[in-house]
Amino acid sequence: MIEFNNVSKIFAGQRAVNNLNLHFKTGAFSVLIGTSGSGKSTTLKMINRLVEHDEGTILFAGEDIRQQPVLALRRRMGYAIQSIGLFPHWTVAQNIATVLHLQKWSRSKSNARVDELMALLGLESSLRERFPHQLSGGQQQRVGVARALAADPEVLLMDEPFGALDPVTRAALQQEMVRIHRLLGRTIVLVTHDIDEALQLADHLVLMDSGEVVQQGTPLDMLTAPRNDFVREFFGRSELGVRLLSLRQVRGYLRHEQPVDGEPLRDDMSLREALSAFVARQCDVLPVCDAQGQPCGTLHFRDLLRVEASGDIPA
Numbered sequence: 196m197i198e199f200n201n202v203s204k205i206f207a208g209q210r211a212v213n214n215l216n217l218h219f220k221t222g223a224f225s226v227l228i229g230t231s232g233s234g235k236s237t238t239l240k241m242i243n244r245l246v247e248h249d250e251g252t253i254l255f256a257g258e259d260i261r262q263q264p265v266l267a268l269r270r271r272m273g274y275a276i277q278s279i280g281l282f283p284h285w286t287v288a289q290n291i292a293t294v295l296h297l298q299k300w301s302r303s304k305s306n307a308r309v310d311e312l313m314a315l316l317g318l319e320s321s322l323r324e325r326f327p328h329q330l331s332g333g334q335q336q337r338v339g340v341a342r343a344l345a346a347d348p349e350v351l352l353m354d355e356p357f358g359a360l361d362p363v364t365r366a367a368l369q370q371e372m373v374r375i376h377r378l379l380g381r382t383i384v385l386v387t388h389d390i391d392e393a394l395q396l397a398d399h400l401v402l403m404d405s406g407e408v409v410q411q412g413t414p415l416d417m418l419t420a421p422r423n424d425f426v427r428e429f430f431g432r433s434e435l436g437v438r439l440l441s442l443r444q445v446r447g448y449l450r451h452e453q454p455v456d457g458e459p460l461r462d463d464m465s466l467r468e469a470l471s472a473f474v475a476r477q478c479d480v481l482p483v484c485d486a487q488g489q490p491c492g493t494l495h496f497r498d499l500l501r502v503e504a505s506g507d508i509p510a
């Protein structure tokens with residue numbers, strides 16, 4: 196969907212990014228992560244030409260982005276940023292409909308789309324006529340994402356979209372993004388400096404340092420086969436094990452045996468959450484239920500130490 200071939204950007208004689216070769220595939224959730232000043236935002240902004248690259252080529256759907264009129268290009272890409280940039284004197288509905296208004300959608304079609312997006316982002320319809328300053332930070336972020344999705348863009352570009360939020364709201368919005376990505380199947384490129392956010396969201400993770408790509412691949416590849424010490428240090432040598440647990444779900448480690456007593460874990464929880472439950476409850480086996488709340492087996496503490504899930508484990 197988006198391909199960088201030997202792309203560089205030079206600001207005042209300094210290479211902000213150097214010789215990037217990247218492929219953000221159609222439908223993938225790609226995440227750029229790295230040290231501060233490593234060139235993540237610059238990379239993202241080159242995609243919608245907020246920053247023009249100096250060397251190399253960037254292809255969008257097979258076409259050189261330089262050959263496409265900037266406005267036409269940007270219309271095909273939603274953009275959501277940390278500072279949100281909502282218009283303060285416009286209501287929530289007007290903010291979400293910004294691009295629809297530019298594209299001259301009819302009032303009724305635009306209203307219906309706003310309703311649909313508010314429902315998708317979990318915004319109550321009673322917020323429709325409020326102004327941004329009458330919303331919480333999390334609600335504002337949701338409006339920002341709804342606005343970016345309004346015209347059903349082929350690509351969603353997100354720069355630290357949850358950066359300013361408290362951990363609880365942040366986790367809720369991350370879940371929301373996973374759900375929306377599954378539902379809409381859009382190509383997403385997101386910049387973050389939060390390692391756990393990156394590991395949770397990414398299908399394809401790109402780790403940058405000093406304007407270059409140090410390693411790219413799936414989160415599992417990065418954690419289990421780090422290319423060098425920089426990658427190892429970046430993901431936190433001492434926390435590697437816990438981070439690996441966050442990539443694995445309880446359902447891969449289930450034992451199909453009679454449920455034991457206690458508050459059940461859900462089979463779609465991560466093993467990291469399960470580990471917390473074991474520690475909090477000081478036990479070594481917990482019951483597990485499925486999404487419908489039906490008991491489906493047990494999870495044993497010692498099974499968390501196994502390297503790979505093997506599906507069914509004999510009781």
Ligand SMILES: Nc1ncnc2c1ncn2[C@@H]1O[C@H](COP(=O)(O)OP(=O)(O)OP(=O)(O)O)[C@@H](O)[C@H]1O
Pocket residue numbers: 206207211229230231232233234235236237238388
């Ligand atoms: N408009 C600009 N003019 C001059 N230098 C710039 C400009 N934008 C970015 N830079 C420089 O380019 C480099 C990469 O910046 P960029 O914002 O892409 O990094 P980043 O990885 O997103 O950083 P952070 O995580 O701190 O936001 C930095 O050295 C920065 O100072």
